[in-house]
Amino acid sequence: MSLQQVGVLFDMDGVLVDSNPYHKIALQEFCKRHQKFLSEEELIRKVYGRTNKDWITNLFGNISQETLTQYANEKEALFREIYEPHVKPVDGLTDFLNELIENKIPFTISTSAPSENVAFTLKALALENVFPIILDERFVNKGKPDPEIYIKSAAAIQLPTSQCWVI
Numbered sequence: 001m002s003l004q005q006v007g008v009l010f011d012m013d014g015v016l017v018d019s020n021p022y023h024k025i026a027l028q029e030f031c032k033r034h035q036k037f038l039s040e041e042e043l044i045r046k047v048y049g050r051t052n053k054d055w056i057t058n059l060f061g062n063i064s065q066e067t068l069t070q071y072a073n074e075k076e077a078l079f080r081e082i083y084e085p086h087v088k089p090v091d092g093l094t095d096f097l098n099e100l101i102e103n104k105i106p107f108t109i110s111t112s113a114p115s116e117n118v119a120f121t122l123k124a125l126a127l128e129n130v131f132p133i134i135l136d137e138r139f140v141n142k143g144k145p146d147p148e149i150y151i152k153s154a155a156a157i158q159l160p161t162s163q164c165w166v167i
Contacts, residue, residue, distance in 0.1 A: 005106075005159060007159045008107040010107060010167050011111055016089060016090065016109070016125070017090060017121055017125070019083055022079060023079055023083075027075065030075040031059070046058040046059065047059070049145070052068075052071075052072035052076070056071050076114050079117070087124035097127070097130055101130075107133075108132075109134040110135050111149070112143050112144065112149060114137050115136045133157060135152055135153050
C-alpha cells in the first residue's frame with residue numbers, strides 16, 4: 001500500500017496566532033467610532049469569519065466601494081496597532097512547520113484576512129519566508145463558512161481537497 005501525499009492548509013487568525021481577542025477589541029473600537037453597537041451574538045452572526053466586504057456591508061448596508069475600502073483599512077490598521085505588542089505564535093507552531101518542511105509536506109496560508117495583516121503577522125513571527133503559498137482576501141469571493149479559500153489552496157499545492165488537512 002502506498003501513502004498518498006497530503007497537504008496542510010492553515011487559516012491564520014486563531015490558528016497561527018491567537019489574534020481573535022484583538023480583532024474583537026479592534027471591531028468594538030471601530031464600531032464605537034462609527035456609532036454602531038453590536039451584541040456578542042451579532043458579532044458572531046454578522047462579523048466573525050467573514051471578509052471585510054461582507055461584514056462591513058452587513059453593518060453599514062449599501063455603501064460605496066471607496067467607503068468600504070476606507071472602513072476596512074481603518075479597522076485593520078486599528079487591529080494591527082492594538083495587536084502589535086502581543087503577537088506570538090501558538091504553542092508548537094514552529095516545531096510543526098519544521099516537521100512539515102522536513103517531511104516535504106506542502107502547506108499554505110489560506111485566509112480571508114487582508115494581505116497587510118498576513119505580512120504583519122508573518123514579519124512579527126519571523127516567518128516571512130516560510131510559507132511558499134499564501135492565499136488571502138484577494139483570492140476570496142465567498143467568505144466562511146464557504147470552503148472556497150480551501151478549495152483554491154488545495155489546487156495551489158496541486159492536491160485534491162480530499163488529501164488536505166485544514167487547520
